Amino acid sequence: MGFKCGIVGLPNVGKSTLFNALTETQAAQAANYPFCTIEPNVGQVAVPDERLDKIATIASSAKVIATQLGFVDIAGLVKGASAGEGLGNQFLGNIREVDAIVHVLRCFEDDDIQHVSNKVDPLADAEVVETELMLADLESLEKRVPNAEKRGKAGDKEAKALASVLGQALELLKDGKPARLTEPKDDEEERLFEQAQLLTAKPVLYVCNVAEEEASEGNDLSAKVFAKAEAEGAQAVVVSAAIEAELVEMPMEDRAEYLTELGLEESGLARVIRAGYTLLGLKTFFTAGPKESRAWTFPDGAKAPQAAGEIHTDFERGFIRAETIAYDDYVGLGGESAARDAGKLRQEGKEYVVQDGDVMLFKFNV
Numbered sequence: 001m002g003f004k005c006g007i008v009g010l011p012n013v014g015k016s017t018l019f020n021a022l023t024e025t026q027a028a029q030a031a032n033y034p035f036c037t038i039e040p041n042v043g044q045v046a047v048p049d050e051r052l053d054k055i056a057t058i059a060s061s062a063k064v065i066a067t068q069l070g071f072v073d074i075a076g077l078v079k080g081a082s083a084g085e086g087l088g089n090q091f092l093g094n095i096r097e098v099d100a101i102v103h104v105l106r107c108f109e110d111d112d113i114q115h116v117s118n119k120v121d122p123l124a125d126a127e128v129v130e131t132e133l134m135l136a137d138l139e140s141l142e143k144r145v146p147n148a149e150k151r152g153k154a155g156d157k158e159a160k161a162l163a164s165v166l167g168q169a170l171e172l173l174k175d176g177k178p179a180r181l182t183e184p185k186d187d188e189e190e191r192l193f194e195q196a197q198l199l200t201a202k203p204v205l206y207v208c209n210v211a212e213e214e215a216s217e218g219n220d221l222s223a224k225v226f227a228k229a230e231a232e233g234a235q236a237v238v239v240s241a242a243i244e245a246e247l248v249e250m251p252m253e254d255r256a257e258y259l260t261e262l263g264l265e266e267s268g269l270a271r272v273i274r275a276g277y278t279l280l281g282l283k284t285f286f287t288a289g290p291k292e293s294r295a296w297t298f299p300d301g302a303k304a305p306q307a308a309g310e311i312h313t314d315f316e317r318g319f320i321r322a323e324t325i326a327y328d329d330y331v332g333l334g335g336e337s338a339a340r341d342a343g344k345l346r347q348e349g350k351e352y353v354v355q356d357g358d359v360m361l362f363k364f365n366v
Helices: 015-023 050-059 088-096 122-153 157-174 187-195 220-232 241-247 252-261 268-280 304-311 313-317 327-333 336-341
Strands: 004-008 041-046 063-065 068-073 100-106 204-209 235-239 282-287 292-299 319-325 346-348 359-364
Touching: 004 015, 004 088, 015 041, 015 068, 015 241, 015 268, 050 063, 050 282, 050 292, 050 327, 088 122, 100 122, 100 268, 122 157, 122 220, 157 187, 204 220, 204 268, 220 235, 235 241, 235 268, 241 252, 241 268, 268 282, 292 304, 304 313, 304 319, 304 359, 313 319, 313 359, 319 327, 327 336
Parallel strands: 004 068, 004 100, 063 292, 100 204, 204 235, 282 359
Antiparallel strands: 041 068, 282 292, 319 346, 319 359
């Protein structure tokens, strides 16, 4: 299981530069003028996880396969997008297809790079994008809620539940609040709310794009964004897109030393991924053997059959049990055989809730 994050923001805030760095490609044309990105560029990036490398070494694996995340570089949004201004309709359609929003905000001064509003103010920039998303949702719900209410009164139980949950979202939007604050009262409303695909229901990660010399501590502008994220229950990270662009041009063995020289413990990519995992409630389990060691992503709270289904639907359909070793036991004892001998290999059934870092072997019969 992967997930797809849409990289959004106003023109010229560093979206395409960040996308290029994340995916280690030059697929997106990073140019100093609005709308240089017209079609959404989609890239897959491997999730770095040092646990996978340790497991592969112990298992003497011939191949090591990391889990993948998808990033979509979406055209820059301008005020009036909800009414079709600029590339508004296309922007809104593209963002509706992603699982989470990576909102890039310019937190650096540079007279050589044009700002669409001729001033650097990340909070104002964030408000422009958020307002357009809320206006689009508001217009949609003002049509959908009355229709659902009418069908609900006629005896349609699903329509009644839909009117209830979307009615709550509509009231939030009228108060200038995002739909993600909606609280469905049961599983049915939760399902219907997710199916509605409201733009402001998607989780948001704010990425503060700062100058190279500010990548370690951030600056006054990024501090304001972090305060905003905390107030909203959102996530925020500091990244220098310029540094990330430089990193991808370097040999892998030189990158750690370069980051150390800049006072950084890890790349911006690692910070974005970790924040994205937290944002979407994702965890990782591993499979290991002489042929390959592999990382798999699963939603927090998933039970063993669901995790098995991430490998293949047959694994979930015919699930019998899961031979499971905690990561610390696998590494500390030196692999599967030693863990088995020490009584640390467990036989888990259908109700087992998979833990982050579990090393698993699924038994199934179809």
